[in-house]
Amino acid sequence: MGKTALITGVTGQDGSYLAELLLSKDYTVHGIVRRSSSFNTERIDHIYQDPQEAHRSLVLHHADLADGVALVNLLREVRPDEIYNLGAQSHVRVSFDAPMYTGDVTGLGALRLLEAVRASGIGARVYQASSSEMFGATPPPQHEGTPFHPRSPYACAKVFGYWATVNYREAYGMYAVNGILFNHESPRRGETFVTRKITRAVARIKAGLQQRLYLGNLDAVRDWGYAPEYVDAMWRMLQRDEPEDYVVATGRAATVRQFLDTAFAHADLDPAEHVRYDPKYERPSEVDALIGDASKAHDLLGWQPRVRVEELARLMVDADMQQVADQLAGAAVRIDR
Template identity: 75%
Template structure:
């Protein structure tokens, strides 16, 4: 019998990789997408299926995490075996500019989805995308027992969603888990996130299309992993016999400066000739160091990462160089 999954945030980095993984495992996948005046499904191009194909297994539904009624109706219709809540306003710096919006779509929306599951009467297993930003100022290494101390509206909103998930698990017996994922990147990362901002600039600088890259705090320490490996961990959490929360991380530490140096070096460039400081990119309250201990995930889920930051930087730089080459070649073809 085919398993069915419902994904919010399916058009994002994690959602697109997770959709691919689930389709490869034979799932029927349903994704929630917001109505927009422009196409926002580019990350799903590789798994696109003809909507007229009777054998298709990928279905996209218009909706929004702010609309609890539509969520209830969708869940009743789909009756999914698994739900992955990846939808959010996920940019930490932007959350300072839009704190109330972030609190709604990142925090309260998780409660809205949990309540929709309960109201719809479906027996779905639920994955909540929690974040290492919940640890904030608590010194590393951080694991499942580390106290939380969020330092941004985003971290606060994620903490609300974390405790909502635990509450529904304990109050109603819902199979609901929190995946406390540390930073995870890929060529599909949004262009405003620091890693992708760096690798995209490297490609443009190497091509002579850009001279300088402006960044904020270069001393922040992060534990960076590879997104396709992290969505595998999400799936494993919902296959575990009991609902538990898990930290997913590489237990390695690199500064933003380290990532910048690795990325520029891979392209044969000296980062010091191109990177400039801009205080506008500083956060009002900074998170100095996030380094995760994923021992529990290794022990209970059999999950462990293989891609570390140096390889990740190379993967992303190569992908952005290729992407830029393809874009330039396409323009030349159109001009000719």
């Protein structure tokens, strides 16, 4: 009999890749979806609408990290072996515009889920999606013992969720872990995040659908990895005998400008002709450099990153160019009709 997992944020980038991974390991996967007047399941539709067996092992539930009672009821109904809390307001720049909402969902939401696990008495193992943004102004390289210095409401909320997870582990003996993941991207990344914003713009410029790309700070240094590899690290954390916290990163640094240049070069485009600076994309307080030391994950989880930032930029451009081509072909068919 396979295990049962519950994923909050199942419709996001990480949630969709994690659902695929767990289904491949014969899990029954339950996902939490926020109620909306529009469909937002496109990242998991290829699983959920599969006419074969796989879709029977993926069950979606309407719930919200803002509703602790609903979380308790759902946990008692599903009784998962593993819980992956990936749900959040996860856009750093947006968190400055919506700090209270970000704090409620990203910070208190983690606490509500932990309390729901405790109150329901189900004994599930819990993964909390922590973030490299928690390190903020602390110089790199950053590892599990590096002090936090958050520089955004999002990062502050993640620090709260991190320590709530540690507290419930120590106070109640819960198997609860923090995965401190550095930036990880893919073709499923949201279109407002800088990497996807760049690769999508490259595809649209190449197709003649867009002329300009407006960005903020191009000198910020980040440690970029490939999302499908990072969800594998999440799963590995919950398979250990003892709960511990882990940094997940490549250890390689690249600026936004370097990612930009790689993406444009892959499409034979000159960024100087198309990229313009717009101060509205600057953060009120910037995080200059995030570079992770994932030695602990390498040693204890046997986890290693394989896709590097240059390959990541190219594969994202290829995927966005294919998406634009498919959209143009679909539009041509509709016109012919």
